[in-house]
Amino acid sequence: MKELVARIDTAACQALRQEVDLEYKPGLVCPGNNGSHADMNATTFYRSIAALRGYFGNCFAAGIEGAEFRTLQAHGLVAEKAMFKATEGVNTHKGAIFLMGLLAGAAGAQFREHGCFDPISLGRLVAAKWGVNILLAGVQDQVQRLDSPTHGRRVKDAFGLPGAREQAAEGFPVLFWTTVPQLRWALSEGLSQEQAQLHALVCTIGKLPDTNLAHRGGLKGLQWAQGRVDQFLAEGGVFAPGWKSRAQHLCAQFESQRLSPGGSADLLSAALFVQALVQVNSELPNFMVARS
Numbered sequence: 222m223k224e225l226v227a228r229i230d231t232a233a234c235q236a237l238r239q240e241v242d243l244e245y246k247p248g249l250v251c252p253g254n255n256g257s258h259a260d261m262n263a264t265t266f267y268r269s270i271a272a273l274r275g276y277f278g279n280c281f282a283a284g285i286e287g288a289e290f291r292t293l294q295a296h297g298l299v300a301e302k303a304m305f306k307a308t309e310g311v312n313t314h315k316g317a318i319f320l321m322g323l324l325a326g327a328a329g330a331q332f333r334e335h336g337c338f339d340p341i342s343l344g345r346l347v348a349a350k351w352g353v354n355i356l357l358a359g360v361q362d363q364v365q366r367l368d369s370p371t372h373g374r375r376v377k378d379a380f381g382l383p384g385a386r387e388q389a390a391e392g393f394p395v396l397f398w399t400t401v402p403q404l405r406w407a408l409s410e411g412l413s414q415e416q417a418q419l420h421a422l423v424c425t426i427g428k429l430p431d432t433n434l435a436h437r438g439g440l441k442g443l444q445w446a447q448g449r450v451d452q453f454l455a456e457g458g459v460f461a462p463g464w465k466s467r468a469q470h471l472c473a474q475f476e477s478q479r480l481s482p483g484g485s486a487d488l489l490s491a492a493l494f495v496q497a498l499v500q501v502n503s504e505l506p507n508f509m510v511a512r513s
């Protein structure tokens with residue numbers, strides 16, 4: 222069982238690494254460009270990923286043991302602390318800690334029940350098992366942090382915009398209806414990993430009410446960003462010749478507005494993790510683990 226837990230943990234950390242290493246992400250930190258961020262670069266993200274080692278495996282193991290949401294939440298809070306320590310206070314992966322921790326926990330619950338995973342139904346399982354408690358935790362958080370609300374909370378209060386919690390409680394509709402299928406479709410059309418990942422990211426930005434965009438740019442900023450990616454797609458996106466220079470232009474536009482779609486970046490990581498789980502599923506006989 223230890224080997225499987227380690228395999229899941231590695232798959233999640235690799236997904237985070239793939240996301241950071243992808244170039245031409247509008248407004249986001251890439252190896253060659255810090256996007257709309259002055260306080261972090263790719264090295265900050267690598268440090269953060271190193272600090273998260275073990276966390277996703279812990280969530281998976283907790284799922285196997287039949288964990289309630291509060292157990293996952295406790296693991297998540299420890300991981301957030303480790304991230305902030307490694308990045309000297311910069312928020313690199315708060316969203317990913319939350320949503321990929323939940324997905325890893327749900328994969329554990331599926332494994333406990335069936336001895337394998339059905340990655341595509343992980344979102345529905347998260348909603349069914351923990352949805353209510355995820356939303357209740359938000360209410361508690363609001364009461365406790367009235368003096369210093371999070372960016373997500375500020376945006377919810379100002380614009381009524383749902384955030385990471387609502388996505389999770391609803392079974393990650395954007396992840397499973399947009400990010401994952403667009404990634405798979407682009408790959409099946411013969412695109413490279415780089416093009417397919419960028420395509421999935423851009424489609425996600427167009428659909429997600431990303432609280433990061435709304436926090437920095439208000440509703441106008443969110444709408445502007447979604448309009449820009451829609452135009453990029455309408456011009457052929459990564460499928461059309463000259464996509465790299467159009468993607469670079471898109472990046473420059475996001476930087477000029479200081480906008481960064483951090484929530485969408487997290488969904489790309491989560492989609493890469495879901496894809497990796499499909500692969501792990503096919504490797505399960507090699508682990509020869511006994512369930513109990």
Ligand SMILES: CC(C)(COP(=O)(O)OP(=O)(O)OC[C@H]1O[C@@H](n2cnc3c(N)ncnc32)[C@H](O[C@H]2O[C@H](COP(=O)(O)OP(=O)(O)OP(=O)(O)O)[C@@H](O)[C@H]2O)[C@@H]1O)[C@@H](O)C(=O)NCCC(=O)NCCS
Nearest residue numbers: 297312313314315316322323371372373385430432483484
């Ligand atoms: C549930 C929590 C994650 C709390 O969320 P809350 O709603 O209170 O809001 P935030 O603290 O603002 O964090 C939410 C993060 O989620 C990502 N996100 C945003 N929109 C969405 C969305 N629509 N769907 C899914 N995910 C979304 C986003 O993460 C990314 O952005 C980060 C940078 O954010 P921030 O620091 O705000 O922005 P900057 O622009 O850098 O700030 P300035 O420079 O302008 O100052 C980046 O790290 C990405 O990860 C949001 O940040 C949570 O706090 C919680 O409950 N945690 C406990 C852990 C837990 O319960 N785990 C449970 C199970 S495993």
Ligand SMILES: Nc1ncnc2[nH]cnc12
Nearest residue numbers: 241249250313483486487
């Ligand atoms: N590459 C990235 N840049 C900025 N914020 C992010 N949040 C998650 N990944 C990110």
